[in-house]
Amino acid sequence: MTVTTIAGRDVHVDAEGFLTEYDEWDDELATRLAGQIGIDLTDAHRRIIAALREDYRQHGETATLRRVTTLTGVPTRELFALFPKKPAKKMAYVAGLPKPRGCV
Amino acid sequence: MTTTTTAATAPTVVPDFDADTGRKLAIICSKGTLDMAYPGLVLANAALGEGVETHLFFTFWGFDIITRSRMGALKFTPLGNTATHLPQGLGGLPGMTALATHQLRRQIADIGVPEVPEFLAQIVASGGHLWACRMSADLMHLTEDDLYEEVEGIISATDFIEKTDGAQLLFI
Structure with missing residues (x-):
């Protein structure tokens, strides 16, 4: 565990x-x-990040991409457009959460 | 990795999510049972989530995974599968395949993993490529009309090998 300075x-x-x-x-x-x-x-990103953080608060685990789609109704394609290439990891990073652990 | 240094704390490590590794994955799905369909789909989905260009080739019994009339009704049987740890004689009893299929389907749903058709849709939405095997189509007298609509084409084994030049390969 490291302490670093951001913002x-x-x-x-x-x-x-x-x-x-x-x-x-x-x-x-x-x-x-x-x-x-x-x-x-953008607001579209922020809505997803908020959902991710709320879900983590409730369940103690970072949502997988599929779970994010289920939770937010945002289609997979759009998640890839908003967070290109590695959407699940990028979302977790921006949301200040650990990488998702689940397979699907 | 980009790093910025401040006096009091450690340098900020930023994950390099966008490095273009040029990694490609080819998955050959040759089995049509429920339990053998999922490994390919799960791995394809994982690879796509990591930004890996992914191609799936459905051949022989694996054709059931993309055949519209069958893709939603793949079956699982304990017969000949010692990993279920059931007495093998039990597997042959009438209704056992239906029971085992029902059970596995429920367990898969319970952990939030989608059914096969929905899973394929998710893979395509994530940028995955689905290909059907020409020989299997000929053998089973099936055309593109019989296949899941997102299958990009019925292609020969040679075509698939060409398309996946340089890819890592999984045969399932």
Whole structure:
């Protein structure tokens, strides 16, 4: 576990750079995290991130891509458009959550 | 990896999600039972989620996975499958295949994994490519009209090998 500085504040991250403390995240940080991986956050992104965080709060586990589609009604294609290439990991990163553990 | 350094804390590590590795995966699905359909679909889905270009080739019994009249009704039998740890004689009893299929289908649904047709749709939506085997189509007298609409084409084994040049390959 490492402490690093993002958006002018100290946060805990793992070896890959994913935030490890749920409560250290906020919208400003999300914007910065997204920017670091080349994503300009829009409301569409934010709605998904909010759903992901809420689901994690309730279940203690990061939603897989399929679960995100089920939770938000956002189709798979659109998730790939908003978070290209590795949507599940990118969403988790921006949401300040661990990588999803599930297979599907 | 991009790093920025600040005085008091460790450098910020940013995951490199977009590195173009050029990785390709070819999955040959040759079995049409419920339990043998899923491994290929799960792995294809995982690869696509990692940005890997993925092609699935459905051949022989695997053709059932993309045949419209059968794809929603794949079966599972304990007969000849010692991994179920049931007495083998039991597997041959009337109704056992239906029972085992029902049970497995429910277990799959319980863990949030979609049924085969929906799973294929998800794979296609994630950018996956579905191909049907020419020889199997000829053998079973099936045409594109009989197949799941997202199958990109009925192609020869040679065509598939060409399309997946440089790919890692899984035969299931």
